[in-house]
Amino acid sequence: MTRVEFREVLQRWCLEDPKGTDGIEELKRDLEYLEQELFHEYEVTEHGGHANFGTRLAYWIGNLNNDPDRKGLYRLLSHLFFIGRAEQKAAYRTAYSKHIMQWLMRVANINPFQGNANQLLEFELAATRYTEVTDSFGIRAFCTTNLIQTEALRYKWEGNTTNWDAATFRREVLDEDNNGNLRRRNLVLLEDFVGSGSQMLDAVDLAVSLGPDVNVLLCPLFICPEGDREARIRSNAANHFSYSPVMQFDERFFISPTAVAGEHPDFPRIRRLLEKIHPLIEGGPQEYGPFGYRQTGGFIVPYTNCPDNSVPAIHKRRENSWQPLFLRSSRLPV
Incomplete structure (x- = not known):
């Protein structure tokens, strides 16, 4: 036609x-x-x-x-829900300025009203490593959008989980020294769109396995209900793992093979x-x-x-x- x-x-x-x-x-x-x-x-x-x-x-x-x-x-x-360039860029900014910042203040126990809160937050930011679950996230664009200029190393979990080694990761990605001190003790896993969660789960499990001395945050920009459920299960199981999505899609954007209560009349x-x-x-x-x-x-x-x-x-x-x-x-x- x-x-x-x-x-x-x-x-x-x-x-x-x-x-x-x-x-x-x-x-x-x-x-x-x-x-x-x-x-x-x-x-x-x-x-x-x-x-x-x-x-x-x-x-x-x-x-x-x-x-x-x-x-x-x-x-x-x-x-139909279409995510455009402006929405993606806004999600980049929100992930950094809200979700990551609030997480760092929580794990470092920073009181936003104390006089040196900004200095303490800058210290935690310098101790943070940003990683992407897959290359679709666009970590370069994320860093550029948020004026992050300290990320020479941009780690991608996809393709690196099969032969992943915790000691190598701690040394090469978290900058661990010979005495076991971590220069980067805050680890952020970023992804643009998560459906069922199958692509992110291996990365999350490996990150959590690094141990309680590494604070881990999973921050997807957009996530579907099944992926959200999987992430919440893991966040409830480990104290050093946090989950904070920018936008969680509700069920109205998804149709199941069989009817469910409360679904759209269409x-x-x-x-x-x-x-x-x-x-x-x-x-x-x-x-x-x-x-x-x-x-x-x-x-x-x-x-x-x-x-x-x-x-x-x-x-x-x-x-x-x-x-x-x-x-x-x-x-x-x-």
């Missing part, structure tokens, strides 16, 4: 619903605004000859060949549609079913890349069968 053809279809849908019961016209206005202000930031399709959002939307709706399914797919977008219809159309999408080494990796069922799209925790109907491509709206850039062949 071309963009012109989709506009004609959209116009017909609006005319068929003069009272706005279906919410199509309101959603149309919202998406047109977001197309201009936000969706163009999606990096995966920003270069390389990919079509703009409006054209991709027409292709996406045109994957289906009957009006009720097309309309249902379009209405799914009312639940979800039964969306659930049936996702299951119905999945044969057009399924296939390849990353086949997780209609609800994505670990059946997370997310409707969340960061501007850097769509996670596989979001429903495949949004991000997955299948040659001659399904064109995605926000193509996912995968590390595995699809």
